[in-house]
Every structure is written in structure tokens, then in C-alpha cells.
Amino acid sequence: MIDEKSKTSRFIVLFLLGNFLFSYPVMTLFNTKVVFLGIPIFFFFMFSAWLVLIGLVIICAESNPQIHLDKSKSTEDRIDP
Numbered sequence: 068m069i070d071e072k073s074k075t076s077r078f079i080v081l082f083l084l085g086n087f088l089f090s091y092p093v094m095t096l097f098n099t100k101v102v103f104l105g106i107p108i109f110f111f112f113m114f115s116a117w118l119v120l121i122g123l124v125i126i127c128a129e130s131n132p133q134i135h136l137d138k139s140k141s142t143e144d145r146i147d148p
């Protein structure tokens with residue numbers, strides 16, 4: 068599957084995505100008096116972005132990195148009868 072370096076890279080990308088979504092310029096785009104499903108669009112954006120980020124972190128954290136073994140070492144260490 069993915070190795071530990073790739074998993075770390077995914078967490079860094081999620082951190083940068085969170086910083087982008089909750090930065091001042093992006094949040095001011097949604098600071099209007101528009102209402103969506105009875106909720107102001109600003110709060111709907113904040114909580115939905117937060118929920119998506121938590122879901123992505125859970126998906127990234129639950130994926131198990133596969134350990135790659137060098138087959139040449141494993142066959143040399145084995146003793147044949």
C-alpha cells in the first residue's frame with residue numbers, strides 16, 4: 068500500500084489544506100448574509116470544512132503502511148535442510 072514517508076506527506080498536505088480553508092481571505096468569501104438550510108453560510112462552511120478535514124485525517128490515519136522486505140536477505144538467512 069503506502070509507506071511511512073507517503074503517510075507523513077499526506078498529513079502535511081492535510082495540514083496545509085486546513086490552513087488554506089481557515090485562512091482569513093477564504094473565510095471572508097463566506098461571510099455574507101446568505102442562509103443555506105436555515106444556517107448562515109459562514110457557519111455551514113466552517114463546520115462542513117472541519118468535518119471533511121476530520122474525515123480525511125481518519126482515513127489517512129487508519130491506512131496501514133505495508134512493510135517492504137528485501138527478499139534477498141530473507142532467502143539468505145533461511146537455512147535449508
